[in-house]
Amino acid sequence: MTEEILWVNDNLLFLMDILGTFAFACSGALAGIAKRFDPVGVVVLAFVTAIGGGTLRDILIGNFPVLWLKNDIAIVVISIAAIIAMLAGKWLQKIPYILFIFDAIGLGLFTIYGIELGLKSGLSIEICIALGTITACFGGVIRDVLLNTVPLIFYHEIYVMACVAGAVLYFILGALGVHLFWTRIFSMLLIILIRIVVVKYHLSLPKFYLKR
Amino acid sequence: MTEEILWVNDNLLFLMDILGTFAFACSGALAGIAKRFDPVGVVVLAFVTAIGGGTLRDILIGNFPVLWLKNDIAIVVISIAAIIAMLAGKWLQKIPYILFIFDAIGLGLFTIYGIELGLKSGLSIEICIALGTITACFGGVIRDVLLNTVPLIFYHEIYVMACVAGAVLYFILGALGVHLFWTRIFSMLLIILIRIVVVKYHLSLPKFYLKR
Amino acid sequence: MTEEILWVNDNLLFLMDILGTFAFACSGALAGIAKRFDPVGVVVLAFVTAIGGGTLRDILIGNFPVLWLKNDIAIVVISIAAIIAMLAGKWLQKIPYILFIFDAIGLGLFTIYGIELGLKSGLSIEICIALGTITACFGGVIRDVLLNTVPLIFYHEIYVMACVAGAVLYFILGALGVHLFWTRIFSMLLIILIRIVVVKYHLSLPKFYLKR
Numbered sequence: 001m002t003e004e005i006l007w008v009n010d011n012l013l014f015l016m017d018i019l020g021t022f023a024f025a026c027s028g029a030l031a032g033i034a035k036r037f038d039p040v041g042v043v044v045l046a047f048v049t050a051i052g053g054g055t056l057r058d059i060l061i062g063n064f065p066v067l068w069l070k071n072d073i074a075i076v077v078i079s080i081a082a083i084i085a086m087l088a089g090k091w092l093q094k095i096p097y098i099l100f101i102f103d104a105i106g107l108g109l110f111t112i113y114g115i116e117l118g119l120k121s122g123l124s125i126e127i128c129i130a131l132g133t134i135t136a137c138f139g140g141v142i143r144d145v146l147l148n149t150v151p152l153i154f155y156h157e158i159y160v161m162a163c164v165a166g167a168v169l170y171f172i173l174g175a176l177g178v179h180l181f182w183t184r185i186f187s188m189l190l191i192i193l194i195r196i197v198v199v200k201y202h203l204s205l206p207k208f209y210l211k212r
Numbered sequence: 213m214t215e216e217i218l219w220v221n222d223n224l225l226f227l228m229d230i231l232g233t234f235a236f237a238c239s240g241a242l243a244g245i246a247k248r249f250d251p252v253g254v255v256v257l258a259f260v261t262a263i264g265g266g267t268l269r270d271i272l273i274g275n276f277p278v279l280w281l282k283n284d285i286a287i288v289v290i291s292i293a294a295i296i297a298m299l300a301g302k303w304l305q306k307i308p309y310i311l312f313i314f315d316a317i318g319l320g321l322f323t324i325y326g327i328e329l330g331l332k333s334g335l336s337i338e339i340c341i342a343l344g345t346i347t348a349c350f351g352g353v354i355r356d357v358l359l360n361t362v363p364l365i366f367y368h369e370i371y372v373m374a375c376v377a378g379a380v381l382y383f384i385l386g387a388l389g390v391h392l393f394w395t396r397i398f399s400m401l402l403i404i405l406i407r408i409v410v411v412k413y414h415l416s417l418p419k420f421y422l423k424r
Numbered sequence: 425m426t427e428e429i430l431w432v433n434d435n436l437l438f439l440m441d442i443l444g445t446f447a448f449a450c451s452g453a454l455a456g457i458a459k460r461f462d463p464v465g466v467v468v469l470a471f472v473t474a475i476g477g478g479t480l481r482d483i484l485i486g487n488f489p490v491l492w493l494k495n496d497i498a499i500v501v502i503s504i505a506a507i508i509a510m511l512a513g514k515w516l517q518k519i520p521y522i523l524f525i526f527d528a529i530g531l532g533l534f535t536i537y538g539i540e541l542g543l544k545s546g547l548s549i550e551i552c553i554a555l556g557t558i559t560a561c562f563g564g565v566i567r568d569v570l571l572n573t574v575p576l577i578f579y580h581e582i583y584v585m586a587c588v589a590g591a592v593l594y595f596i597l598g599a600l601g602v603h604l605f606w607t608r609i610f611s612m613l614l615i616i617l618i619r620i621v622v623v624k625y626h627l628s629l630p631k632f633y634l635k636r
Binding site: 037146 | 483484485486545547548550551554555565569572573574575577578579580582584585
């Protein structure tokens with residue numbers, strides 16, 4: 001039974017990992033196209049956006065060679081995403097909803113990945129929460145730095161908070177003895193739900209210090 | 213006697229480490245507030261500014277997981293600094309002198325830290341001087357990159373030279389057989405002194421090549 | 425005979441490594457001078473441009489401490505390059521051809537270096553091609569990020585493609601059983617040749633997706 005769940009689990013994680021990588025790669029590629037980069041620049045930006053967060057995580061915890069060096073499938077998925085973005089960019093931009101969902105899924109998945117790699121390295125809970133958030137958010141930060149703009153996460157859409165909230169739920173459910181499979185699913189769903197609500201209602205954190 | 217000195221020494225280092233981290237975190241937080249980041253963005257920038265230099269140093273020498281992953285107190289100090297900056301930013305900006313002193317202390321301390329970690333890794337003297345300078349200066353570089361501005365150290369206030377001068381003094385005193393405690397103190401004091409003199413008299417290095 | 429070839433080979437690699445490091449350091453220093461950095465800023469930018477790509481490569485594959493920490497000669501060459509650039513910048517800018525050739529040589533050499541370090545780490549061929557390209561191109565990316573501009577490689581001159589083409593040739597020649605010495609030489613020559621042709625005829629990749 002447990003085996004079956006884990007079997008579902010691993011296939012699910014694998015599928016979502018690919019979806020997340022694909023989504024982040026698309027967002028990077030579309031950003032590069034918008035800046036009129038040449039095709040290679042578009043691929044490079046897609047690549048950096050998709051693997052940047054996980055690479056920084058692997059570097060911080062000392063997981064070498066970093067995962068994507070051992071995983072050709074990431075390069076394949078990212079290249080496909082970049083090519084699709086170049087051929088169908090106009091079309092993709094007309095359905096941002098799909099990309100947004102992919103991005104939210106990637107955000108959820110990469111947060112959980114970061115947490116679990118942190119736990120494997122024997123790091124404390126709050127550090128694991130930070131690691132999960134870095135894994136999910138820093139690909140976008142690097143993308144924005146290379147685009148020569150101030151990273152979006154500093155301004156918008158409770159991006160970081162969604163990851164932190166999901167990461168906290170992960171540890172609460174774990175402490176409650178919930179099965180790892182459901183702990184992962186519920187944490188990811190919370191992150192995705194927060195992102196949907198925030199974007200739908202244009203929520204942002206109060207800048208109370210600006211009133212002073 | 214030596215024991216007592218080392219006891220003073222360690223407590224002093226610990227205190228100055230916290231002060232330095234606090235100072236760098238404040239400078240990052242205030243920069244984020246000035247750019248009207250949301251509160252999470254302010255915390256992230258404070259964090260990156262305070263731990264960026266040490267993280268790069270740990271990565272370059274292969275010290276994994278990087279120190280702040282093993283040291284929850286850094287996260288606590290940085291969060292407190294960010295919250296204080298958000299609540300009392302206006303007030304803090306009225307007394308830049310205190311922040312400047314903290315920053316100079318942090319600069320001195322992080323330079324010495326970098327040197328000693330380099331020595332522990334068996335690196336050459338000039339490499340250790342570079343490491344100490346990177347530790348002290350690169351948190352600010354990363355902060356400026358994320359703020360989408362050209363790093364201050366490229367233009368102003370003999371920031372890098374102060375660290376190099378202190379690092380060189382560290383090795384001169386060491387070669388003269390001065391006790392480690394006083395070597396650290398004098399090197400840090402030189403860095404702090406240079407920073408104070410430079411800022412007080414608006415000194416900068418001559419750009420001789422611009423005359424040509 | 426083979427020994428003799430390898431002897432030539434190693435001396436040649438060493439010479440080209442120094443030339444390449446010198447060239448990349450000059451390009452960084454000249455960029456800093458153009459931005460009116462202070463002398464220390466110029467040296468820092470020269471340093472980052474020359475060692476940035478190799479440092480990122482070492483970090484990704486987990487080669488610590490990164491090579492330049494163990495190699496004082498890099499610091500010496502880079503410092504000399506920066507000083508020459510400051511004293512003779514005007515003169516150097518009048519003969520960009522020399523700098524361009526140095527840069528192309530550096531590009532070729534650093535690509536091969538990255539590939540061979542990847543192979544030593546037991547990475548797959550396509551990953552080694554990526555590593556070689558990163559080694560050659562990312563010093564310039566970091567330089568541009570610090571200069572607060574969008575990295576040139578995203579827009580211009582088939583910079584990345586030249587490295588990829590040379591890297592692919594390296595593996596084709598290897599598969600054909602060509603001697604390592606000639607494999608290295610021909611791969612580097614291809615990269616240099618592509619760069620010369622591209623710059624001479626102002627070639628760039630078609631942005632087919634902009635027509636859509």
